[in-house]
Structure formats: C-alpha cells, structure tokens
Amino acid sequence: MKGKRLTGWRRIATALWRAPSDPQIYGILEIDATALLDFVRAARERGHRVTPTHLAGRAVGMALRTVPDLNVRLIGDRAISRESIDVFFITAVSNGHDLTGTKITSIDEKPAVEVAKELAAKSHSLRQGEDRGFARAKQVMDALPLPLLRLALRLGAWLAGDLGWNVPGLGVSAAPFGSAMVSSVGMLGLPVGFSPLVWMYRVPLIVLIGEIADKPVAVDGRVEVRPVLPVTATIDHRYVDGAHLAAALKSFREYLTSPASFEPPFDLAPE
DSSP states (O other): OOOOOOOHHHHHHHHHOOOOOOOEEEEEEEEEOHHHHHHHHHHHHTTOOOOHHHHHHHHHHHHHHHOGGGSEEEETTEEEEOSSOOEEEEEEETTTTEEEEEEETTGGGSOHHHHHHHHHHHHHHHHTTOOHHHHHHHHHHHHSOHHHHHHHHHHHIIIIIISOOOBGGGTBOSSTTBSEEEEESGGGTOSOOOOOOOGGGOOSEEEEEOOOEEEEEEETTEEEEEEEEEEEEEEETTTOOHHHHHHHHHHHHHHHHOGGGTSOOOOSOOO
C-alpha cells in the first residue's frame, strides 16, 4: 500500500486515539429572552419561583412531544417508546460540592409553576438527605471500590435504563434520567457550556442553560439591545436525523420565545 508515512504530532495522535465512534452532536442556540423574563417576572410577582431553567425543561418536554421518535429507549436495533415525557434536572447538593438531580415526570402536561414547585420540593429533600433512594445510592456508590463501582454502574444502567426496572439494592429507580436532561451553568456565572452524554444516561439529549446577557439583536430591520439566553445541546445522533432536529428545534424555540402563549393563567400565589 502506497502512501506518505505519518510523522510528528499526526503520528503521536494516531497512537493516542482510535478512529472516532462517538455519536454526539453539539449545537448552540441564542434566544431573545425578553418574553421569557417577562413571564418569569409575572410568575414571581404572584409568588411562583419560576426560573429560565424550569422553562427550558418545559420547552424540552414540548419538543419531545412534537417529535415522539426522540422519546424512546434504544435497545439493540429497536426503539421502545417511553410511557411519559420526563426531564431530569441536575441539582447541586452538599453545599455545592456534589451533583445529583431529580426527575419531573410528564413535564409536557404540567404548567411551569407546578414544575417549579415540584422541583423545589424534591431538591430540598435531596439536600436535606430525606430522599431514601438517593441516600441508598450514594451510600452504595461511596462504599464500592472503583472496579466494582464501574461494574455496578453498567449493571444499573442496563437494568434501570435499558430494561426499565427498579433496582432498590442500588437505590436506582426505573429510567432514572428520564427522557432528557437539563441543567444551568448560568447560575454559576458561566456564559455558556457543553455537557457530555455519558453512556449510562440512556437519553438522547442534554440541554444546558447559560447566563442571560444583553446583546445587540436585529428586530424588524433595526438593531436593539435585548437580553439573550444562550442554550447548548448535546445530542445522540443514533436517535435523530436532520428532520427530527429541525422539528424539535422549532418547537423548543417557539416555547422559549413566548412561554406565556403555552402556559395557563397563573393561579393565586402558593401558600
């Protein structure tokens, strides 16, 4: 076989890595957050602690409802439809020194104010150590030596993620990461960030919400300064093609640019 022999860095790189096989796609989107912030402000005036992250979770739920081919579990060469659209919100615990999260089920059917209330209650339970499943999982994972931890993670991902079983011995519930995952790096003061799709998640996408900042935006042919929300997504190419992405993105964008158009009227302030 003829060809030029690799030298220098290209030869070192060939020795370091194998041919790429990672199916992850990365994307970034900037949303005019004017209407989003108006909605958040109106909700808070009525006592509802809604945040852009809650609205992003709702937007993901709407996108998955629009494209049901995304709301599946991949097992071998088959796509198994999920019974509901659930979004896993990544949450900081242990005074910010550790990360976990909680799943909101049927998020496409719950108003944003209900999502905010449920997520606040579940996050409080996690931080206070009142969630028995999380406490059990943390106890097991902290106690296992690294080789056994790797085995336990793979076993848990297969039983809970692929087969949809509860695994009480590991403190893991069925489909623990739901249909998709959402987190906020904007809360940490980061303008934008990307997250890897770890194999054990068994979800088609992770969405990260960045820090809202004023930027020049073209509005009806003129430049205006508007608040802009950066959104990044990591997507598993095995689940989607271009047509799926286009439909999901359209739904996601429509919700975030005008959440009030999709949400019911506010109830009275919560007790």
